[in-house]
Amino acid sequence: MPKRKPKKATGKGKKEEKPEETVVHLPVREDYKVVTEYWVVEPYAKVKIVEIPEAGNQRAYFVEEVQLTEEERKAVDKLIDILSVELEPPASFDVDLRQHVIDEARRLAEKYKGSLRGIGEESWGKVIYYIERDLVGYGPIEVLMRDYRLEDISCDGVDRAIHVWHREYESIPTNIVFRSRDYLREFIVKLAHMSGKHISAAFPIVDAMLPGRHRLAATYGEEVSPRGSTFTIRKFREKPLSIVEMVEGGNLDDWTAAYLWLMIENRMTAMVIGATAAGKTTLLNAIANFFKPGFKIVTIEETPELNLPHENWVQLVSRESYGLGESKVGQITLYDLVKVSLRYRPDYIIVGEVRGEEAFVLFQAMSTGHGGMSTMHADSLDRAVKRLTSPPMNVSPAYIPSLNIALLSERTVLPSGGFARRVKHVWEVEDFEKYREVVRWDPVKDTHRVISESYHIKHIAERTGKTPEDMYKEIERRRVVLKWMQMKGIKETKDVFTVINRYYMYPDEVYATAYAELKEANALPQPLKITPKAVVEVIPQARPVVAKPAIQPAAQVAAQTSTTVKIPEENNSTPIAEPVPSLPPEGTAVLKALAVLGGEGDHASVFSLTALSREQFVKAVGDLSGKRLVIPTLIYVEGRPTVGYRLTSEGEALVKKLGLK
Structure with missing residues (x-):
């Protein structure tokens, strides 16, 4: 549900200003091909993986949430206001917070039933979904956080589509776009508070752990990121791979x-x-x-990501300083934890x-x-x-x-x-x-x-x-x-x-x-025969300059033993330049076009600068995307959402090496 800023008060006879959109969910157009779709929160939130023809059939992740009527929207806002005042704390820490809020919402809805008009049984499920989503959830990215198929969620700033890393479709843009700088800043402050951390213009960087052990890295405002606030969430897998x-x-x-x-x-x-x-x-x-059952295990991390089934397991986590400036008051480093872990035997x-x-x-x-x-x-x-x-x-x-x-x-x-x-x-x-x-x-x-x-x-x-x-x-x-x-x-x-x-x-x-x-079942693995041969790589600490004939005896010695020794070529006094990856002319043309446009551009602008055919352009973009040199994205041009492309950090480095800037 897109958030909107409240309307400004207007004088008599003045035309009301249209409220500014804070977050938009771009719709699936008729010409998009739906590759697959699945429910994340049935029947309120669905995901569609689509192919966008104008971007060379680039795939994108589209979220579709159930829409609220005007009466349902008012009921959600009113219940959230009531809950913020009358919410009873849970009886113990063992109570599930989400379920507690839902139960309290039902209790208060029953209490104020007379003032909640237009809310029938068919509407109640939608109202509860949005209360849970906006009050104790992650608001506009709630569906992304609930989708177990996603590994990473990344927002690069305002008017840029949020990108996700999908387990099946890898890095793809979504249809969720933050439009308001103020709202994005407020949203990042909320994420930081959910992590128990602080972020502001004075402390514009945070690295923290969200509920559910998801890892958050965020920047606030334009202090360290000129394009505005950013965040990346690396999702924690509740069930680790065995x-x-x-x-x-x-x-x-x-x-x-x-x-x-x-x-x-x-x-x-x-x-x-x-x-x-x-x-x-x-x-x-x-x-x-x-690990054997009797082993004692101690894990030491900055952000707790390991999840062991072992019983005899001590988990230690480092802590940042809570002092200001150069002060390191209260800091507990990995070095400190490794030292103390030795006392745990x-x-x-x-x-x-x-x-x-x-x-x-x-x-x-x-x-x-x-x-x-x-x-x-x-x-x-x-x-x-x-x-x-x-x-x-x-x-x-x-x-x-x-x-x-x-x-x-x-x-x-x-x-x-x-x-x-x-x-x-x-x-x-x-x-x-x-x-x-x-x-x-x-x-x-x-x-x-x-x-x-x-x-x-x-x-x-x-x-x-x-x-x-x-x-x-x-x-x-x-x-x-x-x-x-x-x-x-x-x-x-x-x-x-x-x-x-x-x-x-x-x-x-x-x-x-x-x-x-x-x-x-006729499924026994065939035993492997290990030959008594060792392939050993010997890397000399110092590589002296030697004449070429001096290499011959080394080759003869290697042939006389059962061990194959890899000997690096002799050093040259002239430094060897780092090799530049080779690209076909079509890929180079796309990189050059993006470099001319400052590293990012819409589909039409990039395509027009390449002088390639449509087929050549699509193939080149696909090749560059596979090499993680270019990321297809959704951007805004004159207030209108359109497909575009952006150089990755690897792509920018290659552009410099090739001298395309």
Whole structure:
């Protein structure tokens, strides 16, 4: 329901001014093709995914809410006013707030029934929906917050369509547009207050957690964002993905999952690396399914996103300073929490994301025998180690072998089309700058391949009095259990955790059941034969300039051993420029047109500057959108909503590299 500012008082004979629209929901036009539609709050709120022909069939997310009559609108406003005065507080903290408000609204409606005209039984449901939506909900974005298919909600300012990240359709614009700068500022203040935080012109940035553990990042006014207030909400998944769902979705294969199960049981340390929104925390949460029942787990985060089924779990969250200016009064950092966590005698310390001095303490803890897990922003293990050994982390190279396993998770293009998250590499750390790749994702077949034997399995075997062959057989047994859970539909995190706990207690019994049922269904996984070969990447700390003939002996040595060593090419005194991504002429033309228009423009303006045919333009925009260089959006031109395009940060960087500005 679009909010409207109250009408201004007018003198006699003067024409009343039309109230300014604060939020609009653009309608679905007849020429839009509806790809799919589903209810979010039946029968009051529906979502339609449509294709917009004038934007090259760009898909968009349209919200359709039931409309109120004038009498129903007055009843909603009146009840909200009454509730704000006469609302009784809940009897205890265990009461659901939404249900309490609905019950109070019904009670007060019965009390003031005589003054609520035109409200019958058929209208009451709509009235309750809007009271819940506007009083205790998220107002104009309530449907977006309730849609479990969405991962992110992003508002870039006034007169710009809100964008969402849909699990099936990825980044797409919505039909919701904030029109009023004042209302958007008020709305962000409300979000901040719902998070228990403050935001204003004096403190224009907030990073907080909304009810339901959704993560909020927002800016206020024009203090730090010239285009006006902005916000992004990363939605929290109430039911985290289990390791079985990760395997079923192709994020990783069952052998890698079983391998990680064995590693976690033996308190090996692990780090998940990748870019933003690569699925690092989701993967870390899924791996946590493998903890033994008796393990004591301590998690340390800035914003609590981990959701473990484990009973013996201590969750610690950092706190910002409540002092003003440079004062750090009351601040509790990740560094402080990692230090105090050691007093809890943990089996595993999990840091949601390492990026500062807390990494130093974490690696010290891991080097003394504690299990450790974390995530980090990096695109390769080599770069992750470089970050770890540089300020502000300052982890000594001698401590790097305390990290046993590194997994690279990325959002990538699939061979069949579309995008998905995949674990692209699994490395084992033998020593500083000496890494062994165990598992690699094949981008052609969308499968994971074991390319090397494990370095750590030998050490685990020695420690437990077994042979490496016994360890590999144990991995195959656990593959059978994971495959059986997948076949039986055991996917919920708690159910998966229960089966894993049973396996720890009665391994032979659980394995026998899984093996028998899989064999009967002819669904047993084929055992993998691990060849006794190791693919090790050695990265020298210093890369001296050498003559070309000096490379020959290294190649001969590599050929004489069973270990393949990758030796970087020799350094050159001339710095090598960073490669510029190649684009077809059509894509370059679209980028140049957007650069001329200042980074954003409507469909007609961009198209007219490219001199491309309609088919070429549509293909070029689709290609740039797939590479996340351009985002199709809805913008306002002279007060009229129209389809447009905007350069992403990656797109702006490429425009500079290509010299198109």
